[in-house]
Amino acid sequence: MATTLRERYVPKSVNPMRMDPPGTVTSMPSPNRMHHLHIFSDENYDAMVTFYQRLFNAEIVAVNEEMGPPLTFLTYDDHDHRVVIIKKPGWGAKPENKVGVSHLAFCYASLGELIYVYKRMKEWGYPPPHWTVNHGNSTSFYYTDPDGNEVETMLDNYSTLDTQTYKRHYQFTEEFGPMREGNFDPDKMVELYESGVPESILLDREEVRRMVREGTL
Numbered sequence: 001m002a003t004t005l006r007e008r009y010v011p012k013s014v015n016p017m018r019m020d021p022p023g024t025v026t027s028m029p030s031p032n033r034m035h036h037l038h039i040f041s042d043e044n045y046d047a048m049v050t051f052y053q054r055l056f057n058a059e060i061v062a063v064n065e066e067m068g069p070p071l072t073f074l075t076y077d078d079h080d081h082r083v084v085i086i087k088k089p090g091w092g093a094k095p096e097n098k099v100g101v102s103h104l105a106f107c108y109a110s111l112g113e114l115i116y117v118y119k120r121m122k123e124w125g126y127p128p129p130h131w132t133v134n135h136g137n138s139t140s141f142y143y144t145d146p147d148g149n150e151v152e153t154m155l156d157n158y159s160t161l162d163t164q165t166y167k168r169h170y171q172f173t174e175e176f177g178p179m180r181e182g183n184f185d186p187d188k189m190v191e192l193y194e195s196g197v198p199e200s201i202l203l204d205r206e207e208v209r210r211m212v213r214e215g216t217l
């Protein structure tokens with residue numbers, strides 16, 4: 001019977017995704033996925049933890065206070081952590097108009113999921129997304145966390161390679177038109193979705209522009 005934590009929780013042997021013998025990696029690799037987001041916070045630390053717990057339907061895997069101010073590790077899938085919030089006492093608020101990461105975007109599987117998240121965040125009393133737009137390639141809702149970081153929840157409107165072709169050759173052309181014409185009212189989007197208007201309409205930028213012009217979206 002296992003008696004130590006190591007015996008209980010640590011696998012007998014490491015087991016990485018792949019083991020490449022020396023000399024077999026012969027070209028520059030790219031990452032295979034993004035793993036986690038690491039955020040410093042101060043006065044809003046608790047609100048930040050709650051925000052990401054709610055937005056991502058995440059759970060707290062560990063809280064580490066060994067080094068003083070706490071770090072909270074959250075996950076929303078089988079990875080050990082996806083978001084870490086680190087308390088930095090005395091660091092104050094995030095300055096405005098600074099260069100650096102502008103936002104991270106998280107893919108969802110369907111418009112129904114994006115809408116569900118939108119409705120829940122609204123019920124919890126968070127400010128509405130500051131931008132909701134059909135970019136053509138994606139349908140995106142942009143939230144702001146309690147410290148002022150932007151988080152995009154999005155859905156690819158086409159298969160991934162089709163969205164890449166869309167961006168390379170179409171998105172910023174005259175034919176595409178001004179990006180702002182894809183801006184929509186999220187509450188009207190919820191209404192249309194719940195009244196049964198199909199995704200073939202609601203995710204199509206041309207249809208979105210038309211409905212926005214007509215005032216229905």
Ligand SMILES: [Fe+2]
Nearest residue numbers: 103104105152
């Ligand atoms: Fe984005």
